[in-house]
Amino acid sequence: MSRILGIMMVTFFGALLILSTVDFSPWSDPAQPAAVHVSPRYIERTIEETGIPNVVTSVLADYRGYDTLFETSVIFTAGVVVILLLRREKKW
Amino acid sequence: MVKDPDDIIVRTVARFMIPIIQLFSLYVYVHGHISPGGGFQGGCILAASFILISLAFNIGEAKKILSGRKNLLFIGLGVFIYAFTGLVPLFVQGNFLDYQHLSQFLPLDPVMARYYGVALVELGVQITVMAVMISLFQDLVTAGRHESILKDRENGIDR
Amino acid sequence: MELIVSKFNYWAYIVMILVGLYGMMVKRNLMKKVIGMNIFQWSIILFFISIGAKKGATVPIIIKGTEHAVKAADYINPLPHVLMLTAIVVGVATTGIALALIILAYRRYRTIEEDRIIEALKKR
Numbered sequence: 001m002s003r004i005l006g007i008m009m010v011t012f013f014g015a016l017l018i019l020s021t022v023d024f025s026p027w028s029d030p031a032q033p034a035a036v037h038v039s040p041r042y043i044e045r046t047i048e049e050t051g052i053p054n055v056v057t058s059v060l061a062d063y064r065g066y067d068t069l070f071e072t073s074v075i076f077t078a079g080v081v082v083i084l085l086l087r088r089e090k091k092w
Numbered sequence: 093m094v095k096d097p098d099d100i101i102v103r104t105v106a107r108f109m110i111p112i113i114q115l116f117s118l119y120v121y122v123h124g125h126i127s128p129g130g131g132f133q134g135g136c137i138l139a140a141s142f143i144l145i146s147l148a149f150n151i152g153e154a155k156k157i158l159s160g161r162k163n164l165l166f167i168g169l170g171v172f173i174y175a176f177t178g179l180v181p182l183f184v185q186g187n188f189l190d191y192q193h194l195s196q197f198l199p200l201d202p203v204m205a206r207y208y209g210v211a212l213v214e215l216g217v218q219i220t221v222m223a224v225m226i227s228l229f230q231d232l233v234t235a236g237r238h239e240s241i242l243k244d245r246e247n248g249i250d251r
Numbered sequence: 252m253e254l255i256v257s258k259f260n261y262w263a264y265i266v267m268i269l270v271g272l273y274g275m276m277v278k279r280n281l282m283k284k285v286i287g288m289n290i291f292q293w294s295i296i297l298f299f300i301s302i303g304a305k306k307g308a309t310v311p312i313i314i315k316g317t318e319h320a321v322k323a324a325d326y327i328n329p330l331p332h333v334l335m336l337t338a339i340v341v342g343v344a345t346t347g348i349a350l351a352l353i354i355l356a357y358r359r360y361r362t363i364e365e366d367r368i369i370e371a372l373k374k375r
Contacts, residue, residue, distance in 0.1 A: 048203075049203065049206065050203065050206040050207060050210065051203045051204060051206065051207040052125045052126075052206075052207060052210060053125065053126050054124065054125055054126055054127065054128070054129075054130075056128070056130075057124050057125055057129075057130050057210060057214070058210065060130065061130075061131075061209075061210040061213045061214055061217075062191065062206055062209070062210050065178065065189035065213065066188075066189065068174075068213070068217065069174055069175065069178060069189065072170065072171055072174055072216065072217050072220050072221075073171055075220055075221060075224050076167055076168070076170075076171045076220055076224065078224065078228075079167050079220075079223065079224035079227050079228065080167065082227065082228055082231050082232070083164070083227060083231060083236075085236075086231045086232075086235060086236030087231065087236045088236050088237060089236070089237060089238070089239050089240065
C-alpha cells in the first residue's frame with residue numbers, strides 16, 4: 001500500500017518538475033539568466049581586485065567569505081555532534 | 093590485527109603511498125589559487141592519508157600520529173583561524189572578512205593582501221575538514237569505542 | 252522533442268531526484284533512507300553544475316597573459332561551482348550525523364528496520 005502511495009507521489013512530483021523545465025533555458029546557453037547577472041563581474045574583476053586567477057577560489061573565500069565561514073562551522077558542528085553522540089570512553 | 097600474508101603487500105604499499113598523498117594534499121592546497129583545488133579538497137586528501145593508515149595498519153597506529161585530543165583541537169583551530177582572519181580587519185575600521193585591510197599589518201599592497209588572506213582562510217578550512225573527516229571515520233567505523241576495540245584486538249578477540 | 256534534446260540535463264536530474272525521493276519515502280530500512288538522501292543531494296548538485304555550463308567557454312581560471320582583457324563569455328559560470336563545493340562538504344557532514352544516529356538506534360533496538368523500531372516503541 002505504502003509503495004503504491006509512494007509511486008503516486010513520486011509521479012506527481014516528477015510531473016511538477018517536468019512542467020517547470022519548460023521555463024528553463026536550454027543546456028549551455030550563454031545567455032541564460034544564471035550566466036548574465038552576477039558572475040561576469042566576478043570573472044572580469046577577480047585579477048584586478050584579488051590577484052587570484054582561479055575564480056572559484058576567489059569567490060569561495062573572498063567575495064562570499066561569510067558563506068564559507070558558516071559552512072566551515074557547519075562541518076565543525078557535525079564533527080562535534082558525532083563525537084558527542086558516539087564516544088563512550090573516558091580515555092581518548 | 094589479522095595475521096595473513098596479504099598484509100605485507102598492503103602495508104608496504106601504504107607506507108610508500110602515505111607521504112606522497114600528504115605531499116599531494118599540500119600541493120592541492122597551495123596550488124588552489126591558480127588551479128582547481130583549495131582547502132576542502134586538500135583537507136579531504138590529507139584525511140584520506142590518515143584513513144589509509146587506519147585501514148592498512150589499525151586505528152591505534154593512526155592515533156599515535158594524531159591523537160584524539162589533538163584532533164579535537166584541530167577541529168576548533170581551523171574555524172578559529174578562519175574567524176580570526178576575518179576579525180583582524182575590524183581593528184583598523186574595515187569590514188568583517190575584508191582582507192585588503194591586512195595590508196596594514198603585513199608588508200603587502202591591498203590586492204596581494206587579499207591574495208594571502210584567501211590563503212590563510214583556506215588553511216583554516218583545510219585543518220577543519222581534515223580533522224572532522226578523520227574523527228567521523230574513526231567514530232563511525234568503531235561506533236565510538238576505539239580503545240576497547242584496540243584492547244580486544246591485543247587480547248586476540250576479533251570483533 | 253526539442254524539450255528533451257536541449258534540456259536533457261534537467262531530465263537527468265529529475266530522474267535522479269525521483270529515485271532519491273522514492274528511496275527516502277518508501278524504503279523501510281534506515282540505511283537505504285540515507286542512501287536515498289545522498290542520491291537526492293547529488294541530483295541537486297548535478298543540477299547546479301549543469302546550470303553553470305556555457306557553450307564555447309572554458310573552466311573559470313583566467314588564462315595567463317589575458318588578464319587585462321577578460322571576457323566573461325570565455326569562462327563558465329563559477330558561482331554554481333562555489334555553492335556546490337560547500338554543498339558537497341555539508342552533504343558529507345549530514346551523512347555522518349545520519350550514520351551516527353543510525354548507530355545509536357541500532358544500539359538501543361538492535362535493528363535498523365523502521366517497522367521493528369516502531370513495534371519496539373509501541374511496546375514501551
